[in-house]
Amino acid sequence: MAKAYQCDVAIIGGGIAGVVTALQLLDAGKRVAIFEREGESRFGGSALEAFGGMFFVDSPEQRRMKIADNAEKAFDDWKSFAEFQPGEVWPVIWAKHIVERATPDGHDYLRKFGIRWMPVVMWVERGQTARGNSVPRFHLTWGTSHHLITRLIKALRSHKNARERLALCFNHRVERIDIHNAKVYGVGGIVMGGEEFKCIADAVVVAAGGIGGDLAKIRKHWSPVEGIKLPGTILLGTHPGSDGRALDAAKSVGAKLTNLGRMWNYAAGIRHPRPQWADHGVSLVPPKSALWVDANGRRLMPPMVSGFDTLDLVQRVAAAPHGHTWQILNKRIALTELAASGADWNPALRDRRIIRFALDMLMGNSWLVNDLTTNCPDIVTAETTTDLVAKMNTLKPKSKIDTQTLHDEIARFDLTLNTGIADEQRKQIDHLRNYRGDRMRLAKDQRILDPKGGPLIAICEHIVTRKSLGGIVTDLRCRALDGSDRPIPNLYAVGEAAGFGGGGSHGIRALEGTFLLSCVITAQRCAEAITKG
Structure with a gap:
């Protein structure tokens, strides 16, 4: 008999996007279960190893260095570097939103958890043939991403609602998303050791990253830019747990996946x-x-x-x-x-x-x-x-x-x-x-x-390899969309699984420091959407 769970929101993946989503949902009094395929030592996902640079616009650190910046300038740089293609609607909408909310929903939100950044803002991705960052925006986290995710996890575990409303399910690999009458109602999968499990939930959030840990899928979808050949040797900078299994599960219930060949390597x-x-x-x-x-x-x-x-x-x-x-x-x-x-x-x-x-x-x-x-x-x-x-x-x-x-x-x-x-x-x-x-x-x-x-x-x-730039197409409420751009009831996606917003908010290039930021911002929008219903 399968191990059974029941909650308001089932989150697939225990990385930074999943953790922030859970934090926000606990604030709203929701019952949350996080299903993480790896053991407890991997709680936090890729954020455990990441450098921790973050992209902020008109931040206090920039102002102290007399770096003049604003959202309009930053969005112009983002669009120039991304080289969005005609028809990429949601990626552009998400890009604009991330730029506009970078400092209030990124910088200011994380400061509440005791996160600080180095005083010198770094200048990366200035651009070669396409204009990149016209001013320095790369804020290096004091303590790296490891400290950032550790503080967020500590806040999650010690949340006033955690004891009664949070289930942390490690070694639980989600294999499917359950759907009936066109509405998602839960997930199912395998516990390490072979036992099956299932969870009935009012909403499911895909927060399990991309395909950067699966060389077979990387090779299958390889198309960073037309005309660039597939190298004979590719090294894995991403944990093998990022194998796109949750993306496949979302696709099987109708979610639209796009730009899977775009990688940030x-x-x-x-x-x-x-x-x-x-x-x-x-x-x-x-x-x-x-x-x-x-x-x-x-x-x-x-x-x-x-x-x-x-x-x-x-x-x-x-x-x-x-x-x-x-x-x-x-x-x-x-x-x-x-x-x-x-x-x-x-x-x-x-x-x-x-x-x-x-x-x-x-x-x-x-x-x-x-x-x-x-x-x-x-x-x-x-x-x-x-x-x-x-x-x-x-x-x-x-x-x-x-x-x-x-x-x-x-x-x-x-x-x-x-x-x-x-x-x-x-x-x-x-x-x-x-x-x-x-x-x-x-x-x-x-x-x-x-x-x-x-x-x-x-x-x-x-x-x-490092990150997938494509993923599940989502609207600004993080609802997973189908091939006709209609929301799939009760299914959401955040972070890398959503292409960092909309199925590809970075286009073909990233200004750097934008990945952790996008995870934090998409998680907040997702939790707000679920809470408001």
Whole structure:
């Protein structure tokens, strides 16, 4: 006999969108059950590992830095970067709403839970061919996303209504959404160990993320931009639990799914030194002063520099020979510029150790450089170009690099440093250096072949997955819509499962910091809609 539950609202997924939805529903006195397929240690989902940047508009932090911003300017930037296609109605409506509510429903809401942000607002995704952020908007959470989700979960567990009105059901994998007479009335699935369960509910909220943890589905739906080929190797930066199973369940009851091929991936993925799942990848923040070359050791032209257009970098890597690239640098550059995205790779920030964080910023991430160069299989080091190339060819024997070719590429790049020789990469670095938030993470006057800066480092990089930009089409009440744009009674979707609003509020590109924000805002709209009926 199946294990039975009954509640007002059944939430599929225990990530940040599900947690905020539950918090708001408890405030309204609703009986809530969260069905999380993983164990209790994974409560919080991808937010446990995320870096924690958040996109705010005209925030107190921006005003203190005298950064002039407003919703109209931010929405113009969003639309430019998203490149919405004709007919994308709900994604545009959601994008405008997220921008307008970013600070009151994001920043101000989270402050109530004790969340704070670093005083320097970062400037990311400035745009390459399409205009991106025209001003800095990336607010780095003090404590990373790990601290943010931990505080929200603590608030959920300690809520005055939690004891009588909240059920946290871990190791419960939802397999289906139940529907009768065109109305959703609950969910069903499997408890770890094989026992079946079912839940009768007045409303069901899909908050289980996207497809970023399932390589088979990523390959099936691959279409980041027309004409960009599927790479042979893709690393998983997302937990395998994000397999789109809940999206399939929603589709089976009539929900419209769209833009599943749009992914927010990263171009500088390396294999995790201590993998927790197959093909586990880490997303590096690509060092800007490194020389980015293809699998044959030739410089990628025009030069590739992070901070402007992540999608462009991903497209370039996907189109490169053999589907991988190399970044060449030395240890001195690495100490200043090498970084990895995520809470685990920024422990001083995650654990809010201000002195350690300040020392890392001033002295360099020596622990990170040592860890990755020692333990990551995709990083090789050597004192000479000859020895470096020998190790690169051992790692990737199918794409032989000629020592002289690579040496000449590095030497030509080194010659552009402070010599007046025009180079687009140097120009972009100088542009970044004008902003204080970037200046502190840029190496100064450092040639790669300088013996005093050694040893040389070569990083083999592949595309690494992160987030799905598409999902269930929803209206501004987060109601799941069918193929005729009609709401499916009692079915809702939030966060990544809803393409961060409307089935794709980011279009083909994200301004960054918008993902956690969209989860928080869609969750609030969903809870309000259910409460008001």
